[in-house]
Amino acid sequence: MREHLILRLVSKFLIPFIILFGLYVQFHGDFGPGGGFQAGVIIAAGCILYGLVYGLEALRQAIPQSIVITLVALGLTIYAGTGFVTMMLGGKYLDYQWLAHDPAHGHHYGILIVELGVGITVAATMLAIYYGFAGRGEPTDS
Amino acid sequence: MISANMAALQVAVPLIGAPLCTLIGRGTRAWLFATLVTWFAFAMSIGLLVEVMQNGAFSYYMGNWPAPWGIEYRVDHLSAFVLLFITGIASVVMLFAYNSVENEIAADKHRLFYTAYLLTLAGLLGMAITGDAFNAFVFMEISSLSGYVLISLGRDRRALFASYQYLVLGTIGATFFVIGIGLLYMATGTLNLADLATRLPRLGENFVVFAGFVFLMVGLSLKVALFPLHLWLPNAYTYAPSMVSALLAASATKVGVYLFLRFLFDVFGIRFIIDTWPLAEIFMALAIIAAVMGSLVAITQINVKRLLAYSSIAQIGYIVLGISFVNLTGLTGAVVHLFNHALMKGVMFLAIGSVLMRVGGTRFVHIRGLGKRMPMTMAAFVIAGLSMIGVPGTVGFVSKWYLVLAAIERGLWPVAIIVMATSLMAVVYVWRVVEAAYFAEPEANHEIAEAPWPMVTATWILAIACILFGLTTDLTIGVAQSAAVMLLGGGQ
Numbered sequence: 001m002r003e004h005l006i007l008r009l010v011s012k013f014l015i016p017f018i019i020l021f022g023l024y025v026q027f028h029g030d031f032g033p034g035g036g037f038q039a040g041v042i043i044a045a046g047c048i049l050y051g052l053v054y055g056l057e058a059l060r061q062a063i064p065q066s067i068v069i070t071l072v073a074l075g076l077t078i079y080a081g082t083g084f085v086t087m088m089l090g091g092k093y094l095d096y097q098w099l100a101h102d103p104a105h106g107h108h109y110g111i112l113i114v115e116l117g118v119g120i121t122v123a124a125t126m127l128a129i130y131y132g133f134a135g136r137g138e139p140t141d142s
Numbered sequence: 143m144i145s146a147n148m149a150a151l152q153v154a155v156p157l158i159g160a161p162l163c164t165l166i167g168r169g170t171r172a173w174l175f176a177t178l179v180t181w182f183a184f185a186m187s188i189g190l191l192v193e194v195m196q197n198g199a200f201s202y203y204m205g206n207w208p209a210p211w212g213i214e215y216r217v218d219h220l221s222a223f224v225l226l227f228i229t230g231i232a233s234v235v236m237l238f239a240y241n242s243v244e245n246e247i248a249a250d251k252h253r254l255f256y257t258a259y260l261l262t263l264a265g266l267l268g269m270a271i272t273g274d275a276f277n278a279f280v281f282m283e284i285s286s287l288s289g290y291v292l293i294s295l296g297r298d299r300r301a302l303f304a305s306y307q308y309l310v311l312g313t314i315g316a317t318f319f320v321i322g323i324g325l326l327y328m329a330t331g332t333l334n335l336a337d338l339a340t341r342l343p344r345l346g347e348n349f350v351v352f353a354g355f356v357f358l359m360v361g362l363s364l365k366v367a368l369f370p371l372h373l374w375l376p377n378a379y380t381y382a383p384s385m386v387s388a389l390l391a392a393s394a395t396k397v398g399v400y401l402f403l404r405f406l407f408d409v410f411g412i413r414f415i416i417d418t419w420p421l422a423e424i425f426m427a428l429a430i431i432a433a434v435m436g437s438l439v440a441i442t443q444i445n446v447k448r449l450l451a452y453s454s455i456a457q458i459g460y461i462v463l464g465i466s467f468v469n470l471t472g473l474t475g476a477v478v479h480l481f482n483h484a485l486m487k488g489v490m491f492l493a494i495g496s497v498l499m500r501v502g503g504t505r506f507v508h509i510r511g512l513g514k515r516m517p518m519t520m521a522a523f524v525i526a527g528l529s530m531i532g533v534p535g536t537v538g539f540v541s542k543w544y545l546v547l548a549a550i551e552r553g554l555w556p557v558a559i560i561v562m563a564t565s566l567m568a569v570v571y572v573w574r575v576v577e578a579a580y581f582a583e584p585e586a587n588h589e590i591a592e593a594p595w596p597m598v599t600a601t602w603i604l605a606i607a608c609i610l611f612g613l614t615t616d617l618t619i620g621v622a623q624s625a626a627v628m629l630l631g632g633g634q
Contacts, residue, residue, distance in 0.1 A: 073161035073257070080158035083150070093150035094205040 004053075011053045018046035026119045030108065036115035040122025047123075048130050056134050068127045075121025079114050086110070148193070149202035149215040152186040152225060152271055153281075155179055156264035160257045167253035173243070176256040177236040180263065184229040187267075191222040191621070199628075201273065209273065210334035216273030220477065220625035224270040224400045227481045231392040231488050231604070232263055238492050238600035239385040241593075245499045246297050246383045255295060261288035262389070269397045275323045275333045275409075278401060282319065282365070285397070286312045289390060293382040304377035311364060311374040318361030325354030339409050352418075358405055366398035368462055369432035372455045379451035384495025387447065391454050391491055392484035399461055399480060403473075406465070407629035415468060426466035430560055432459030437567035441574070446497075447504045449571055450490050453530065456564060457483045460545060463557070467548040473626035475544030478618050482529070482537035485608050489526035492601040493519045496593035509575065511584020515591070518598045520579045522605040527572035529608045532565045536612040540619070 019042075026039030051059035082094065089098040096110025097103035144151065159179035163172055193200065199218035203209060217225075239259075247255050265285025272278050290312070294305035327333055329350040330341040345351055360371075367375040375395075379387045406415055415421045436456030443449040461483070464476025494504050496519045501508045513520050529536035542561060549558035584590075592598065611618050 069254075070165060073164035076161040077158060077165065080154060080161070083154055084158065087147050087150070092203060092206045093147060093154055096205065 008053055011049055015046045015050055018049070019043055022046065022123075026115065027112070029115055030111055036118025037122050039115075040119040040124075041126060043119070044123040044126030044130075047127055051130065051134065056131075060131075063127060065128075065131055068124050068131065071120050071124035072128060075117045075119070075124065078117030078120065082110060082113050082117070145189070147202075148186050148189050149200075149217055149271060150204070152183060152190065153215075153264055153268045155186070156183055156260045156267060160260040160264065163257045163260055164253055167256060169249065169252060170240075172253040172256045173236075173240050176260055177233075177239075179260060180229065180232050180236045183263065183267065184233045187222065187225040187229045190217050191226050193217070194219055194222045195621075210332050210337035213277050214273040214334055214336070215271050216336070217271060218625070219621050219628060220400065220403065221270050223477065223621045223625060224397065224480065225267060227484050228263075228266055228270065228393045228397070231484050232389060234488070234600050234603050235385050235389050235392075235492070237603075238388070238495065238597050241597055242384045242495050242499060247295055251295065255292070258288040258291045259386075259389075261285070262292060262394075265289075266393050266397050270400055273335050275326065275335055275338065276320075277333075279316065279320045279323060282316055282401075285394065286316060286365075289386075289394060292386040293378050293390075296381040296383050296386070298381045300377070301381035304381040308374040308378045311371075315361045315364030315371075318357045318364065320361075322354045322356070322358030322361060325350050325357065329354065335404065335409055339411065342410060342414075355410060355414075359402075362398055362402045362405070366395045366402060366462075367455060367458055369428050369435060369455065369459065372432070372436075372458075375455060376448055376451040379454065379491075380445060380448045384491065384498055387450075388488050388491035388495065391450070392488045395454070395458060396480045396484055399458070399465075399476075402462075403465065403477075403629060412468065412630060422466045422468050425462055426557070429459045429461075429463035429466055430557065432456060433463065433564045434459075434560065434567075437564045437571070440571045441567060443571075445505045446494050446509060446575060447491070449575075450487065450494065453568070453571065454483075454487060456568075457487070460541065460561070463561070464541075464545050464548060467552055467554075468630075469548055469551060470623070470626050470630060471544055471551055472548030473629055474619065474622045475541050475548055477622035477625050478544065478615075479541035481618055481622075482541045482608075482611070485537055485604055485611065486526040486529040489522055489601055489604040489608060490530075492597070492604065493523040493526070496597045496601065499597070500590050500593055506574070506578045509578050510582040511579070512590070513580035515584060515589075516593060519593050519601060522598075522601040523579070524572075524576060525605045525608055527575065529612065530572055531568045534612075535609065537608050537618075538612070540612055540615055 022039045022043035025034035025042055026036065029035035029039065047059065047063060050062065086095045086098045087093055091098035094110070097106040099106040099109045156179055159176065163175050167175055194217055199216065201209065202215040202217070204213040204215065207213070243252065243255060262285050265281045265288065268281030269278050269285065272281060290305050290309045293308060294302050323333070326338060329345060329348055330338055332338055332341060342351060364371040379391055382390065433456045436452050436459060440449045440452035440456065443452060457479070461476045461479050464472045464479060496516065497509055497512060498504050500516060501512070525536070529538035532538040532542040542565060545561050546558045549555070549561065
């Protein structure tokens, strides 16, 4: 892709906006269309675009593979952990109303936190799949 | 906090344990963590069973959304029993796993292996405890997808092919299952199992419901490997890592049978089975073919693990046969055989896992003369083998006794004779192993030591359980009978 100047420039210009849009979809998901799944895919798509245009090595330097695995696990931990927090506060599993004094606020926080977990895991999983396919044929170590 | 949320913790602890295992686990820590999580789940399942036996069935509402809107976890005798033996077998298998996984899986993959294991466990437990049809599908996918990963990690390269084969067929099964649920949802507008059970009879003769039923049954038959949909099973069990073979043989198909029972008796109801189609007869025919063909093919195998896999197909035949009698004795036999078969197949796969570690293979040439070299391991195998045959004093006898009784109660003498005939086939394939282990000359040129003590201990815990639950049947038969009464009484 080294010779495709336009592609490189345009994608470099676009990637921040793609990720910004992903964050919008993530955190506006409780009011509009969106949520963790869509946001995770959009953010991962931005990263994968970088990898396609600038090469796998560049993406690996930006987001190391070991961090990707950690993020996959972290997202699920956030989701399932929210359930444990609500249980410790006295409610049932994933009973968000215990997260704040006002039950409505509690539900609001709960869904934001849980969707954040979903977003992290989905984005990281997409990247892990990309690394898995793009890195095929190289000696693997993890 | 723990006692009020036991039903949620049963699934949630293995579920959160999986990512935590990836985050904190390196080497031995991953194993230790996964083991503690499994034992905690076992403690929860004991707590749930005690609760059910004292106060009867109860529900837990996820996120405090009441059923039928929210996801309901429903714990009754049947689900508590299934939870108990899955976590029980998993707890013992984890003891075995330390040395076995060290030996079979590359060290850098350990934490991911145990992560996949915990996900499988969470999925299986979720399927057994949930009272929501779609939730059951989600957990089925969790357990299956992580199960494919576990199988593919076997050290034989054919494990990859076996895993892929299972992936394709398992996905078809899961798709059929979810199409069936979708059709039921279309007809009734609910996903809650108890709510489905009250709404379905009101619809009367409804083609959407019939189609949904057929999709569900075919999908579940694939998941439980009922003849003729068993083709994924032999390769998957043969090439998977030892602890995975033991775990999946003891639990994965069993949970499928559990959902089978739930949908047949609880959701659709016994009248639907008997009145609508000759369903019981169809299942009986398939079960008999499975028992006979599975046993016959098992006799001809040269790989002991594959022999055990075909024997599992035959045992699934017994379980479905018990269900197809549609009477109290038959159902009791089927439910108790879920447990009993898990015990004896657990012992056999663990023993063969020890052989794989010490000798390097699982074919008959590898076990020649092992009766002297690995006396403890092979003795445990023989106990489980006797149980597989159905010798009195072992768990196998208890289940066969109930199956034969149920057949006689229904006046089906030929079926009772077939059950006994297949036991004779079990004698043949168990004897082949005994003959190779005890009467063949060992390979003289290399010394083979007994397996490490955790593996021997794990194998023997299950072997002793095989005898213990064969002699004192109060717990197993008691719970199985309560479950059978509930299945036959409910859903009408």
